Amino acid sequence: MTTPAANRPHWAWLAAALAWVFPGCGHLYLGRRKTAAAYSLIVTATFLLGLSFEGRLYSPEPGQPLTWLATFTLCGAGLLNIGARALSESPSGTILAATYDYGCTYLLSAGLMNLLLMLDAYDIATGRKA
């Protein structure tokens, strides 16, 4: 069943940009409410769990090329990343915490998931994916 939103033409770049802003927004714009809600729940939960496990919100460091990749990955999480950096008391995580490595993994995975959602929203809007 198609919703009225599913019948209107979409700007592919807008769908991708909205997907970056908050997980699921791109799919919501494309009229896929249920999948948008599911994506939003999964990616947000992954990101918040990463913060709760005291993972690190990476920033670029000279001489540490992998921190640039990690920063790019985290930037994929859009407003979640920006909000977490603004509100977090310890953006660099707690390296001595037992869950630190898990936290980093959860945070990076949330960023990667949202980057994939951006590509997915773009592909749906351009008709490459049904």
Place this chain on the structure above:
Amino acid sequence: MTPFASLLPTDHFLIMTLYALLVSAFFALLWREEKRARVLLFVKIFFALVVGALAVAWLMYPFPS
């Protein structure tokens, strides 16, 4: 730390299982359109992650750091 930090699992296996749950749900939604196919892929990815991690852990057991 978040207010619900006391509710979070601290057990390594539980944290890993929770991660496998989230990742497999995400990719099942992303890669499949039909409900049955999604459930099947979810189960496959979930068990591949959990059983794979246990297998690697078992193989690494004789080689402590």
